[in-house]
Amino acid sequence: MAIWLEQAQADFDERFKTFLTTKREVSADVNATVADIIADVRQRGDAALAEYSKRFDQLDFAETPMRVTPEEIAEALRSVDPQIVDALKFAAARIEKHHARQMPADDIYEDAIGVGLGSRWTAIDAVGLYVPGGTASYPSSVLMNAVPARVAGVPRIVMVVPALAGAINPTVLAAASIAGVEEIYRIGGAQAIAALAYGTETIEPVAKIVGPGNAYVAAAKRQVFGTVGIDMIAGPSEVLVIADRNNDPDWLAADLLAQAEHDTGAQSILITDDADLGRAVEAAVERQLKTLGRSETATASWRDFGAVIVVRDLLDSLPLANRIAAEHLELAVDDPDALLSGVRNAGAIFVGRHTPEVIGDYVGGSNHVLPTARSARFSSGLSVLDFVKRTSILRLGPEQLRQLAPAAITLARSEGLDAHAKSVAIRLNLEG
Amino acid sequence: MAIWLEQAQADFDERFKTFLTTKREVSADVNATVADIIADVRQRGDAALAEYSKRFDQLDFAETPMRVTPEEIAEALRSVDPQIVDALKFAAARIEKHHARQMPADDIYEDAIGVGLGSRWTAIDAVGLYVPGGTASYPSSVLMNAVPARVAGVPRIVMVVPALAGAINPTVLAAASIAGVEEIYRIGGAQAIAALAYGTETIEPVAKIVGPGNAYVAAAKRQVFGTVGIDMIAGPSEVLVIADRNNDPDWLAADLLAQAEHDTGAQSILITDDADLGRAVEAAVERQLKTLGRSETATASWRDFGAVIVVRDLLDSLPLANRIAAEHLELAVDDPDALLSGVRNAGAIFVGRHTPEVIGDYVGGSNHVLPTARSARFSSGLSVLDFVKRTSILRLGPEQLRQLAPAAITLARSEGLDAHAKSVAIRLNLEG
Structure with a gap:
């Protein structure tokens, strides 16, 4: 059962504030372990990588080389269901087209007294992309990270992915191939981040590292930040659905559960001006929960962090939404444009009842790497801008x-x- | 005596690599102390701030209120030499004009099948600006941080500045006033960062914190990152001058020393194809060092981190410059355009002999907050983009x-x- 808040309650402000500041992530302190691993890779290079891969991934580089061969990539592409390959290509093409519009233009000009001023954008020389192993190994995330880098003109994109006993999800390799990534190493964890940041005998260092990962990877990215650039450190996913009464509760329930199934720390929030709809969505969530493959995860997420907030007027949802600053915001209302202009803080907005957030996860064309944990108040989703840098020019x-x-x-x-x-x-x- | 390297030396590559990776900053580990201060301010709010200000700044808020009054700001503006006020206004106007061109445009469009896609930019709701006390309290930095925030449309800009016994450099207050900053608190250190990030009874929290500071401030910014956004953590300043033989050694020496006088950890590098010019510049540096107010600082910087690198051909300076990725790069050559297009990594480029880097520090119009310590390989100087965030829209x-x-x-x-x-x-x- 999710949290139920009503604006009409006398202590609503206090309860909303508590809700807003509830921590959804337990971050284990792995800093010391990670620091040791990084120091070891800096010192011993490939030898350290080989040792960690044996220990953590049951992988011996003497038998399976660290670098994935072109033949393996080609073979993966052949082995994946053609329908999936086509879907990946369809998604990649849409992502590429949208991101191409984000490329910033140089601005070189002379001012009134003849001073030459300018901003010149250049691609980062080399970027590393971390791809997690196991169930969090999403081919769609490979596209979302690699395609913008390629659009930006990054000449060298390096992918690292942990490979238990040498095996890599073939769909991940297929996605890499479709995104044009050719330099792939089967290494993971803090040791992979260290190798990308400092280089080893086999791996040339990169200038920036992007991509999601577990607590060790996140800690390693924080520690190498400064030596290289990093993207945001993403937290658990979240969706906020603002809905009027004219909705099918089953549609909204499915949207809320699409976030909840990601992670027990994920958060799904419904704001509505109709308490009856709220109750109907809650009931639909309970029904649908029983049918899901990841039912256990989704149940925990909805129970611990799910919320239904009933407001007096739909316009009252705006200040709440701006404080929540959700990663994903759906406007499932008759007149979404009446709300759209009032949203200041959100990673991405999905406008109208026929735009489920999931479209943005895969094939909308926009990026699915978005600011979580209220960081949309001050940061943006991944874009071409993350793969270029600006040099200012004075003359x-x-x-x-x-x-x-x-x-x-x-x-x-x-x-x-x-x-x-x-x-x-x-x-x-x-x-x- | 600075380091002297020649490309003709057999072990040049090795020596250059060592030079490149020399650490210029000793970072004291103040993390534990800072964590305690942050926790204390979160817990006790204003009371904690009052206690730290008594202890560190000999300042009693019972006598001198935490917030600077409009009268004090007006008085500061009156008390500062009018020539300085005029120079600040001149600088602010040029900075504003240049930064106005950086405001990114929304991009809302429909694709071929009628999918609505968009990027919408909005200003961050509230930004905190840290201004150091003491000799590092630069009015020009107030302009460089506050003007772009105002250009971006940030509705609330809050400045914090440590005030020993209550006193704030009046030129800093004048600069704040010129930049349109009205909410100013006399607090500093990690406690000021904590107050901006979490808020107290007196201070509403902000969404992002920018501005330079000492080791405690830098550590505090790292620790609150995630709760709020932060700008880069700046290291000591650096300049790389690429010069041909047709230069006045005294001009170049002055440019090298303008960096060296900032900080004992600052770095000044000359690359030239003319060893005689290199020696003449070295001699000029030694002569000029004797005349500087900050001679001790500049002497230490030049002795410990200064360098002259002699290359065979000016074009050979480009790969070196791209590896150094200097914060400031001067092209003091007959044909700067022949080099300009080959520079990939630099915070800012100063083109031609009549563009000393110092112009960019104050009145060029471009920003003087630039990536240090080779981070120009993956990041950019401060701009309007640092004060806005992008929401993507799908329909x-x-x-x-x-x-x-x-x-x-x-x-x-x-x-x-x-x-x-x-x-x-x-x-x-x-x-x-």
Whole structure:
């Protein structure tokens, strides 16, 4: 049974605040272990990787080489159900088309006094993509991370994936191949992150690491941050559905459960102005829960973190939604545009009853790597921008320098920076 | 005496690599202390802030209120030398004009089959700006952080600044006022970061914290990251000057020293194809060092981390520059455009002999908050983008859903996610 809140309750504000700050993730402190692993890989390189793979993945590089061969990739592509391959290609094409629009344009210009200013974007030289093993090994996530990197023009994309006894999910290899990733190593965990950040005899280091992973991988990414760039550290998934009375409760229940089945820490929230709909959705959730393959996970998530919030007016859902800042926000209402412009904080918005969030997970074209745990208040989903960086350019001639010099010298002096003042003044034979 | 490297040396590659990986920053481990302070501020709010301010800043909020009054800000603006105020206004106007061009445009469109896709940018609701006390309290940095936030449309900008015995550098307050910052608190250190992240009775929490600080502030920013967004953690400043023989050694020496005077950990590097120029610049540095107010700092920086690298051909400087990925790169050569296009990794490029880096520190218009310690390989300088976030939007009608459904259902099933498949299928009366 999920939490039930009503705006009409006297202590609603207090209860909503408590709900908002409930922690959904127990983060084990693995920092010391991870630090040791990273230090070991920096020190011993491939030898350390070989040892960890033997220990954690029952994998001997003397028998199965660390790098996946082109033949293995081709074989995976052949072995996967053609319907799935087609679906992956369909998704990749849509993702590519949408992300191509995100490529930022250079802006090089001269201002009114002839100072040349500019922003120039270049792709990151090399990016590492971590793909988890086991059940969290999603081919769709390979596309969502690799396609934007390729669109950005990243010349080298390296994938690492733990391979228990050497085996990699062939659909993951197929997705990698479709996304154009050719450099793949069967390593995982903190040791894979260390290898990407610092390099080994076999693996050249990269400049940035993206992709989801377990607590060890997340801790390792935090520790190597600075040496390389990293993407966000994603928490459990979440969906907020804002719904009016004119909904089929079964549709909404399915949407709530699509989040809940991801993880026991996932969160599904319904906000509605109709308590009857709320109760009907709750009942539908209970019914559908029985039919799911991941019923246990979904049941725990809905029981521990699920919520139905009844508001007086649909417009009252907006301030709540902006505080929740959900990763996914569905607007299942007759007039979604009346709400859309009032949403400030959300990773992605799914507009109208015929846009289930799941479309965005796979084939909408937009990215499914989105800010969780209220971080949509200050951050964005993965995009081409995560794979490029901007260099600013400044260009003065003697005349422009003459015009800007006095203010620069004044400010340098006021900050007590003699050499700063001198560096400008000396070019104009002024007093520094 | 700086390091001297020549490309002609047999072991140049090895020596350059060692030079590249030399650590310039000793980071004290203050994590435990900082964690305690953060927990204390979360627990006790204003009372904790009052206690820390008494202890660290000899400041009693019973006598001097935590929040700076509008009268104090107005008084500071009056008390500062009008020439400095004018220079700050001149700088702010140029920064504003340049940054206004960085505002990203929304992109809302329909694709060929009528799927609505979109990227919508919104300003972050509230941003905190940390300003250090003491000699590192730069008014120019107030402008560089606050103006882009205001350009982005951030409705609430909060500044915190430690105030020894209550006093704040009036030029800092003047800069804040010019940048339109009105909510200013005299608190500093990890406790100020905690107050911004979690809020207290007096201070509403913000969604993102930017600005430089000491080891405690940096550690606190790392620890609250996730609860709020943070900007980069900046290391010591650095400049790389690529120069041909046709330079006045004194100009280049002044540029190198403008970095060196910042910090003993700062780094100044000259790459030239003319060993004679290299020696002349070294001599000029030694001469100028004697005249600087911050001679001790600059001497230590140049001695410990300064470098002159002699290459055979100016074009050979490009691969080195891309590996160094300097925060600031000056192209002091006859034909800077011949080099410009080959630079992939740099925070900012200063083109030609009449563009000393110092212009970019103050009045160029571009931002002086730039990636240090080789992080220009994967990150960018501060910009309007740091103060906005992107929400993606997806909008399907029944017909679009019908077209995208089969691939989505196929992929959901292949990932073992029943409820995902059902959430799409149920809307079309298909088998989930």
